[in-house]
Amino acid sequence: MGWNTLDDIDLKNKRVLTRVDINVPVEDGQVTDATRIERIAPTIADIRAKGGSPVLLAHFGRPKGQYVPEMSLKPLVPALEDAFGCSVVFVERPSRDFIDAQASDAVIMVENTRFSSMEEANDPQMAQFLATLGDVFCNDAFSAAHRAHASTTGVAHLLPNCAGRLMQAELQALEAALSAPKRPVGAVVGGAKVSTKLDLLENLVKKIDVLVIGGGMANTFLAAQGADLGASLQEADLHSTARDIMAAAADAGCTVILPVDGRVAREFAAHAAHEVVTLNADTSLEADQMVLDAGDASAAQIAQTFGTLKTLIWNGPLGAFEIPPFDTATVAAARAAADLTNSGDLVTVAGGGDTVAALNQAGVAESFTYISTAGGAFLEWMEGKELPGVAALMQ
Known part of the structure; x- marks a missing residue:
């Protein structure tokens, strides 16, 4: 297969930097279709069951490296909590100290990665900063896998990494359909x-x-x-x-x-x-x-x-x-x-x-x-x- 899954890495007491795709439709501050959020729930549940704490990285819309209030991920928190069945801590300016101060099984949502122009440029500085926020990198965003960004590829080279459940299912389905x-x-x-x-x-x-x-x-x-x-x-x-x-x-x-x-x-x-x-x-x-x-x-x-x-x-x-x-x-x-x-x-x-x-x-x-x-x-x-x-x- 050539890549690790969540079963291949010890996650106990680890902060697991988890790249997800939660680009969901929102109207008047409410999520109108939570399908993409629901599809990442198994990955979040598994990380917590294995003793880890998911630190979620995601983009939303195309803010082009600027802070755009309507593209904040904060309004998605209630929908995330519904899907995951637990509380979600939202953080606008993350630091390792802040993350380590949270419960050992906390789910933490970091603000839109594309608010920084370094994200889409796959800037090594941003990748290195993101890597300080976790101990393991889990990519569960196949839909962003064709982009070489700091939060999809840059950080993957700096931490032990694996595919999340959705990424794993996608890759297995695609390999079964065209590779073999x-x-x-x-x-x-x-x-x-x-x-x-x-x-x-x-x-x-x-x-x-x-x-x-x-x-x-x-x-x-x-x-x-x-x-x-x-x-x-x-x-x-x-x-x-x-x-x-x-x-x-x-x-x-x-x-x-x-x-x-x-x-x-x-x-x-x-x-x-x-x-x-x-x-x-x-x-x-x-x-x-x-x-x-x-x-x-x-x-x-x-x-x-x-x-x-x-x-x-x-x-x-x-x-x-x-x-x-x-x-x-x-x-x-x-x-x-x-x-x-x-x-x-x-x-x-x-x-x-x-x-x-x-x-x-x-x-x-x-x-x-x-x-x-x-x-x-x-x-x-x-x-x-x-x-x-x-x-x-x-x-």
Whole structure:
């Protein structure tokens, strides 16, 4: 595995500097969705059960090295106390003397690390100061692992370190999905634009057996083969890139699945009048027609393909899932993947904001093997990039 967990380090009577992600939505000083806080609760509980005292480090928003009152972590304390079932000591200007004056199992919350410009610069001075606040460093913030900051990588090099429970679960799920997956392994990559996922597609076709392309991205691939898709969202300047990706997939023995039909409408609106049309290189839509979702035959083909796989990675919807009925293909495919996961035939790992929203909408998020709430870090991991926050934990 290459990294320590909370089980590998003696935490008794230790102050455990714990990097967490508690970037939660707040309205009128109240946390409106505590999911990210709830997900770190097992790490906090384990550190305390092992005799340690968690000293939490986190950022909130983008204060750009300035003190911004509305980005203080202080209003989050009640939500932290609810999730952890214990009191939380908040400290604006931490010192080791202050920390050592607290109870031996105290949970201490340090103010927003990004109030210092040294944080994002990964300034060695800040890393050294943070290291004085604890005896052990625990990183439980996979979602910040693609950033080389003082509180994610700098301090990790200065103290004995380990992954927290959430980071451990994330890394184990990702290793099972792409580093050493059960084959055949497939991926669904959807969303609006090819341009945002070029690195991802180029990396995946070399590592997986089947690639399902959906959403506006699929339009670009179909148009690159000669289809006239009317007013559909597509990137004309990326047609040659799309053909290159198809060629690379063919060379690597990766099957690419594009929609064979689509839901087509003349307006981008909920319940717009629509029809299902065949999609291929010869398709010619009228100037005001738009493909807004994969069709029923495509959804059936995708579901059938899932049945041939052992591992599935999912990033991005198959259509404009925010507006019905253009969520139909995404929901149908997600339910097919969930059924196979529930029956033990498929390992499913999904990530990215839109993806999580789409799976929640389909009512299947609970059925997937693992859902990552880390947007950028999940994408960079899928792109095959080294994540500094993970690399810093490597033994």
